[in-house]
Amino acid sequence: MSNDIPEREIYIVIDPQRVRHTSLDAAILLAERLKAGINARLISDELLREVARLPFTTEIVTASGEERELASASLDQLQRQKSALIADFLEQRVRPRKVSFRMEETSEHFSFQVVLERRRDLFLPAVKKTRRRTGMAQGGAPLQAVQWVYDNCQASDRCFLLLQDLVAAGLTRRILVYGNKAIPSRIISALSESGARVYWISTADTGELLRKLQSGTDADLMLLPASFTVDLGEAALRELNRQSEAPILVVG
Template sequence: MSSARRHILIALDMHSATDAGLSTLVSIARRLDATLSGLYIEDSQLMSAAGLPFSTEINYLSAEERILDPEELLRINRLASAQARHLLEELSARDKLECTFAVESGKVAIQSLSIQGCDVFLPGRSRKSLTRKQVTLQLRQLVLIYENSGIFERMLEVARLLAANGMVSDITIVSETPLPAEITGKLSIEDVRWHFQAVSSTRPEQLRALRLNSASLVLMPKDLLTNLTERQWFELLEQLPFPLLLMD
């Protein structure tokens, strides 16, 4: 077990900076004794598009179309980042966690993955509003995406800590191949139900096929997502209702 203190970067934008996502992240960080960095990303591409004449956006749920106003978009971003900072600092102070917060312009995936030496938490984009208490109590299922590397040992360590603290009771390992004997010998955690799910591919775009809800948390190696195109990133983040913890 590494003696270095764990550090988690939480990557946020106007669509993912929610009470539910931040509360879940702080609950996880407290159990892992981790420090936190909030990074709110203002979408530079969207801001540029808003400055073009006749730019419009289509609402994901209602399919309604409206004109993009750059000043209104900037106001919404500033409000969302201020609310995210306040909530994250409030939750961190309550649990006595070290926390920093920054705002940058760019793309969520590119900015967050470029930072080395930390795990990255991407909140799920749930369409259903949940209270902080409901989210904490409902986070019962943990999914580990298997990759034959030393990162998986760290993922198992996280699984043990969350299970020991009563945060998860079901753990599923998703893998393209049978697990090595040295791994299966380490899957003994009291009061935890283990499951194995064989899949044809563990590529990120296949995550949607897992059919998990917002009460699940998926752990996977960060390097599995480094080669995605911008469009693949957009589709992945928009369609996943559950959070991802990318292990470095």
């Protein structure tokens, strides 16, 4: 784990109880392309710890059906074990790619806005289970398809530059562009000329856009400009993350 803080960092908000470890590979791949470090924030379940401190609180072991006392010390130990597993996983993955990373525990109520207001990149690992094999698992292009929300703002331009780099490096070949505003033809042309298949998916409003994003189950990454997520709101962004099979990168 590196102590050097790079100029650009991708913040990864990780819930140790729910994270799909394989989706973290996409974050490391993106950090390498962006020449960025990784700042992993592990979310601690403070509410569950408070419950454990109450008298007569018990838990039921799923495997045996045994009922036993729920102790906050046991929860702390479990949290440390899961944190160590995630740290080891990241350490093994970043070393060959020479990506620096640091990790710290934070509150369950960690605000995404703190990151986005500083124009940092925010990565939300996938939590929804899927039976589909990702591009990373199948070989070939690691990101089989990328969903990109275009909103004609400056952050969308930065998304476009990242997509160009991913296509040029052979890391993705299919881009699904969603939006309520028409995307300039020069952007579609540039991505197509780089070798990508680009599909424009027009939506009437934000509600329809979110429904279509969630139904796109074959994507390995969802790319959102920070300007879009600020308008969307943090609660809706968290819900989108819970309902989507693809991890989300918010580009600041």
